[in-house]
Amino acid sequence: MTTMQIDGMTCGGCEANVVEALEGVDGVDEASADHEANEAVVEGDADPLDLIAAVPDQYEVESTS
Numbered sequence: 001m002t003t004m005q006i007d008g009m010t011c012g013g014c015e016a017n018v019v020e021a022l023e024g025v026d027g028v029d030e031a032s033a034d035h036e037a038n039e040a041v042v043e044g045d046a047d048p049l050d051l052i053a054a055v056p057d058q059y060e061v062e063s064t065s
Contacts, residue, residue: 002042002051008059009035021054038062 009015015033018040022031027046033039042051048064055061 002046002048002064004040004042004051004055004064005038005062006033006040006055006059007038007062009033009038011035014059017056018059021056022051025050025054 006018009018012035015035018033019031022028022033022040022042025042025046027044027050028042029044031040031042033041040055052061052064
């Protein structure tokens with residue numbers, strides 16, 4: 001599991017954009033996003049650098065763990 005702190009999500013539509021982008025990465029089994037917590041959680045064994053690269057440009061990844 002990878003937890004990502006993502007700034008710039010302001011609504012459910014933003015969450016959907018981030019989830020769709022993350023679920024397109026090889027190795028991702030499932031992704032979820034919460035704009036109120038500025039967080040996305042990814043299940044699977046995807047490379048964290050690939051996850052960061054997949055996040056749409058209007059959002060900023062602050063950290064992954």
